[in-house]
Amino acid sequence: MRTILLVSCFLGLLLALPTESEQKLDAQMTDALFGLSLTALKESNGPVVVSPFSVAMALATVNEGAKEKTSQEITDVAFHGISKEKVASWFKSKLEYLKTDYSPLSVASAIYIQKTLNVLEGYITDVKENFLSSVDKVDFAGEPQIQRQKINSFVNETTQGHIPELLGAEHVSSDTRMIAVNALYMKSSFKDKFPKGSTAKKPFHNEDKSSKELDTMSGTHSGRFFENDDFAYGDMPFTDYGYNFFIVFHA
Incomplete structure (x- = not known):
């Protein structure tokens, strides 16, 4: 997992x-x-x-x-x-x-x-x-x-x-x-929305080396991002001032 x-x-x-x-x-x-x-x-x-x-x-x-x-x-x-x-x-x-x-x-x-x-x-x-x-x-x-x-x-x-x-x-x-x-x-929306046309099936890799094709959003956004050998971190602001979406996951 x-x-x-x-x-x-x-x-x-x-x-x-x-x-x-x-x-x-x-x-x-x-x-x-x-x-x-x-x-x-x-x-x-x-x-x-x-x-x-x-x-x-x-x-x-x-x-x-x-x-x-x-x-x-x-x-x-x-x-x-x-x-x-x-x-x-x-x-x-x-x-x-x-x-x-x-x-x-x-x-x-x-x-x-x-x-x-x-x-x-x-x-x-x-x-x-x-x-x-x-x-x-x-x-x-x-x-x-x-x-x-x-x-x-x-x-x-x-x-x-x-x-x-x-x-x-x-x-x-x-x-x-x-x-x-x-x-x-x-209920809110991202300040910078992902283009609907850019959503496509891409592999999601599990820790057990298996993978599954999932709908994946993609796009280029400005914001804070950090990555090292252990984990990656990023955040995206919502349209509502003062609210951000943070994501942290293993590298």
């Missing part, structure tokens, strides 16, 4: 210029999110698509209600030691921008909790305020599959039908107590 890391990255989400401390936090969070994506690739034996923003946001909503050792472990492993207060503040600022008409990216977040559990009002308030997340009490114990379908419908609607079934039957059971879901949907 050839591992390819695709990252739809938004840069400079705030309309105002960030302060020095905000720039530092942006860099720290970007590093933490990139680390999460690499971990997901490392643990997969096949093709995988992962949104580090979604994974990190789901973990952050869980960490909002965690305490002591559990909270510290999430903070250290997922966010490289960045305090959960700073993480919550960072997500809040990004989500406030993503709600505006300027953004081509829509985000939806929801937490589903077994209805027999007692949830602190402060937690519900915090996740709604910092992560724009809804908190729903459901009956995992009595109707796990009905709740699974409810969650899948939420994700399917948010992603405009691109993820019809996030959770399989094996992922939810009567023992499930909490599921944190975050879904992203983005």
Whole structure:
């Protein structure tokens, strides 16, 4: 399997210029999110698509209600030691921008909790305020599959039908107590479009030396590109200002 890391990255989400401390936090969070994506690739034996923003946001909503050792472990492993207060503040600022008409990216977040559990009002308030997340009490114990379908419908609607079934039957059971879901949907176009007439069948080479003919876009574009003996990297801007498409793959 050839591992390819695709990252739809938004840069400079705030309309105002960030302060020095905000720039530092942006860099720290970007590093933490990139680390999460690499971990997901490392643990997969096949093709995988992962949104580090979604994974990190789901973990952050869980960490909002965690305490002591559990909270510290999430903070250290997922966010490289960045305090959960700073993480919550960072997500809040990004989500406030993503709600505006300027953004081509829509985000939806929801937490589903077994209805027999007692949830602190402060937690519900915090996740709604910092992560724009809804908190729903459901009956995992009595109707796990009905709740699974409810969650899948939420994700399917948010992603405009691109993820019809996030959770399989094996992922939810009567023992499930909490599921944190975050879904992203983005629709945009490359600033420099690939000519349709240049698309042609070309071989795609796998790591096992096999190859397959696939429709391949081609064109000449300006932008950032880097290549060495280990990997190649490039990025292409979208028409929406501040959004770029990055690709990193083995050389």
